[in-house]
Structures are given as structure tokens and as C-alpha cells.
Amino acid sequence: MNDQTNAQRMGRLLPILMSMICLGLVIEGFLEFRGVAQKDEAWQAHIFQLLMTLQLPIILMYGIISRRRFRQSLPVIFLQTGLWLAAVILAKILVD
Numbered sequence: 001m002n003d004q005t006n007a008q009r010m011g012r013l014l015p016i017l018m019s020m021i022c023l024g025l026v027i028e029g030f031l032e033f034r035g036v037a038q039k040d041e042a043w044q045a046h047i048f049q050l051l052m053t054l055q056l057p058i059i060l061m062y063g064i065i066s067r068r069r070f071r072q073s074l075p076v077i078f079l080q081t082g083l084w085l086a087a088v089i090l091a092k093i094l095v096d
Contacts, residue, residue, distance in 0.1 A: 011062025012076050015055040019083030022048050023090060030094040048091065055084060 029044035059080050066073040 008062065008065050011058055011065060012073075015059050015062075015080040016076075016083060018051045018055050018058075019080070019087050022051050022087040023083070025051075026087060026091045026094055048087075052084065052087065055080070059084075 025044045025048045029042055029048075032044075033042070059077070062073070062080075063077065
């Protein structure tokens, strides 16, 4: 396999995995604190913020690498975007 194929595979799978981890972190944090506001952010919030931020350049890299097959990569990009938004919305709903 060449480097571009590996980069495409990683660009396709990493953001999906990272978003699913973020969803798990939001649910775990909610269950741990039962929705009670904390003075300081817990460890879940810090990892959530790092994972959500680090997804953006990976998604951008995937979009650049797969620009020749843009139509074929659209479902993956939509899934990545949907999971990213789901994690953000769930965090907003459960934390506030």
C-alpha cells in the first residue's frame, strides 16, 4: 500500500473513532456527575476538547487527499460531520 492510501484510511476512520470516544466521554461525564454543575471541568471535558479540535485537521486532510473521488467520499464526510455535531449537541444538552 502506498502512503496516500494509508492516509485516506486514517483520515476516514480516525475522526469517526474520535467522535465516538467523545460521545462516550459526554455520557460517562453525565453519569458520573448526574448533571450537577462542577466548579472545575473534569478530565472528560479536557479530553473531549482535545479530540474534537484534533478532528478538524484530519477531516480537512481527508478532504484534500480524496478530492479526486469527492462524490465517493461524501458519505464518509457526512458521517464524520454528523458524529462531530452529535457529540457537540449532546455535550451542550447534558451539561447545561
